[in-house]
Amino acid sequence: MVADRAVTRRRVAVVSDDLTGALDAGLQLATCGLDTRVSLGLMPQPAADAMVFNTATRAAERGVALTRVRQAATMCTGRLVYKKLDSTLRGHVGPECVALRDALGYNVAVIAPAFVETGRTVEDGRLLVDGVPVHKTGLANDPQWPAHTADLVSIVRRGIDEPVALIGVDTVRSERPWLMRALNAVRLAVVETQNRDDLDRLAHAIAASDSAMLPCGSAGLAASWADAMRLEGEYHPIYTGSAGPVLLVSGSLNAATRSQLDTLRSARITWCELDPPASAQAAEDAGHMAAAALLAGDDVALTTSFGPSVSGVRSATIAGNLGRAAQLALSARPRLAGLVLTGGDTALEVGRALGITSLEIIAAIEPGIPGSLVADGPLAGLAVVTKAGGFGSPRALLAASEWIRHGATR
Numbered sequence: 001m002v003a004d005r006a007v008t009r010r011r012v013a014v015v016s017d018d019l020t021g022a023l024d025a026g027l028q029l030a031t032c033g034l035d036t037r038v039s040l041g042l043m044p045q046p047a048a049d050a051m052v053f054n055t056a057t058r059a060a061e062r063g064v065a066l067t068r069v070r071q072a073a074t075m076c077t078g079r080l081v082y083k084k085l086d087s088t089l090r091g092h093v094g095p096e097c098v099a100l101r102d103a104l105g106y107n108v109a110v111i112a113p114a115f116v117e118t119g120r121t122v123e124d125g126r127l128l129v130d131g132v133p134v135h136k137t138g139l140a141n142d143p144q145w146p147a148h149t150a151d152l153v154s155i156v157r158r159g160i161d162e163p164v165a166l167i168g169v170d171t172v173r174s175e176r177p178w179l180m181r182a183l184n185a186v187r188l189a190v191v192e193t194q195n196r197d198d199l200d201r202l203a204h205a206i207a208a209s210d211s212a213m214l215p216c217g218s219a220g221l222a223a224s225w226a227d228a229m230r231l232e233g234e235y236h237p238i239y240t241g242s243a244g245p246v247l248l249v250s251g252s253l254n255a256a257t258r259s260q261l262d263t264l265r266s267a268r269i270t271w272c273e274l275d276p277p278a279s280a281q282a283a284e285d286a287g288h289m290a291a292a293a294l295l296a297g298d299d300v301a302l303t304t305s306f307g308p309s310v311s312g313v314r315s316a317t318i319a320g321n322l323g324r325a326a327q328l329a330l331s332a333r334p335r336l337a338g339l340v341l342t343g344g345d346t347a348l349e350v351g352r353a354l355g356i357t358s359l360e361i362i363a364a365i366e367p368g369i370p371g372s373l374v375a376d377g378p379l380a381g382l383a384v385v386t387k388a389g390g391f392g393s394p395r396a397l398l399a400a401s402e403w404i405r406h407g408a409t410r
Helices: 019-030 062-074 093-104 152-157 176-184 196-207 219-228 255-262 280-295 315-331 344-353 396-406
Strands: 012-016 036-039 050-054 080-084 108-112 120-123 126-129 165-167 188-191 213-217 246-250 269-273 299-303 338-342 358-366 369-374 383-387
Touching: 012 019, 012 062, 019 036, 019 050, 019 080, 019 219, 019 344, 019 358, 019 369, 019 383, 062 093, 080 093, 080 219, 093 108, 093 152, 093 188, 093 213, 108 176, 108 196, 126 152, 152 188, 165 176, 176 196, 196 213, 196 219, 213 219, 246 315, 246 344, 246 396, 255 396, 269 280, 280 299, 280 315, 299 315, 315 344, 338 344, 338 396, 358 383, 358 396, 369 396, 383 396
Parallel strands: 012 050, 012 080, 036 050, 080 213, 108 188, 108 213, 165 188, 246 299, 246 338, 269 299, 338 383
Antiparallel strands: 036 358, 120 126, 358 369, 369 383
């Protein structure tokens, strides 16, 4: 922080379509020193500097998704608003951005999904993951939103009937008035950004628009926007760690998560693996097995990540089974150090099963991977690390467990 920089204390709201996305966007605000609370649903946290809402609409029908987004908009009064998107643009991207833009009275929605630190960029109008067009990655087989194209405009136009303007990187890198003129000429813009400087340029143009533009993007744009808006606070809680075993629950089939789980194979950890279409009885059996291991002081990995992707089996069903198993695992009241939750649906269903309604973000484990504390309810104060399926280094899950125990990554 620059010592003589003028700081403006403003209150912020973030609207996200899934829980891990809500948390990784909220992390960008928490690292600015804002008291950041993430609701697992549409529950306001009025005392917080930053309220983050999970509409849980990525797997919802379009009509349901738009209703929830408009409901969230009614809770954003008096706050700066950011629309969080998946960095690979899964979900009802265009419809939700348009609905929030119109509900809040913004002139233009500006969409930039790039998250450079996790390999997501936009070049030549295409969405890339580690330099590969998104439809040529494992996301082509995503069970909910398979990537059929990398064309950014085509993805955003899915489900809407208004024009989508592509703002090229040359315009982004031009003088700010040129960029602002291009953005102000349209109602819905998608923007090429290839690096952190591009995101910073775009964020400063949005900030200079006097709130006429709704920023819509991943945690990458959120970080640049928070800096451009000079969102700074003095809330920096200290977490020193907790003793006991760690329960890791993973429902993601992403190859990155599978690799991260493989790094735990040599650790002292009890594996409780379920096939994605597991029966309720199988989930209960896994929960009881996990409970016994936790009571013995062992870490537990409760996961469906190594099972096949089964057609017709909804991710919410899989996540619900994992939530039930996690609930049973904690029913014997082991002395738990914390939770590690991978996958947005999994994090939501486990949270619901355990009676968690909101989380307070307090630390960054890795880019896009926050460490939080349960903010209320019977598990208040419990450490929780959440991770989107495609995020993180090969050691991300090890780093998460280390933070839970020691309060710092190494």
